[in-house]
Amino acid sequence: MTASLGEFGDMMVSMLPKNLAFTVFVPSPESFRRVLKLQRPNDSATNGNGADDDATYAVVSRVLGFSAVPRRLRAADVAPPRHRQQMVAVAPVLESVSGLRISAWRRDVDGALVVNGVPSECVDIVKERDIIVHVMAGVLMDAEFERSFSSEFDN
Incomplete structure (x- = not known):
């Protein structure tokens, strides 16, 4: 299965230093739209408002801090279920570059992960x-950042 990172995902990855090992849990393009209310990186360029560019960059870089772990972690590095009845196996708890605690599980033997x-x-x-x-x-993301995108604040 292949998936596109989309413009925001590519933006996140481009913010990482190229000479260090990282694992990044990038939101899908749909998640950027649905959860973070981001549409396209170039929307603000068409209306001439540089502040929109700055806000988009700030949101994407903040999400990167929650999503990047300073080490390589492939799906195969997360233990598979030990028994057929066992649904998940827990990997060691990781810490993102912003300090968010991240727990990864192998959902099943096909390699799909569940992270937090x-x-x-x-x-x-x-x-x-x-x-x-x-x-x-x-x-x-952490609870405080998540509250800033909660639908109860949308008018």
């Missing part, structure tokens, strides 16, 4: 030499 409750859409995309990307069907 968010299922993967595609795993093990290799970018550069030392960057592993997993496309997620949601966004990893």
Whole structure:
């Protein structure tokens, strides 16, 4: 299964240093739209408002902080279920570059991951030499940042 990182996912990966190992749990293009309310990186360029560009960059870089782990982690590095009845196996708890605690599970033997409750859409995309990307069907973030995108604040 292959998945596109989309413009925002590519933007996230481009923010990482190229000479260090990272794993990034990138939200799918749909997750950027649905959860973070981001449409296209170039929308603000068409209306001439540089502040929109700055806000988009700030959101994407903040999500990167929650989603990037300073080490390589392939789906195969997460233990598979030990028994057929066991649904998940827990990997060691990781810490993102912003300090968010990240727990990854192998959902099943096909290699799909669940990270902090968010299922993967595609795993093990290799970018550069030392960057592993997993496309997620949601966004990893802390509770405070999540509240800022809650629908109760939408008018």
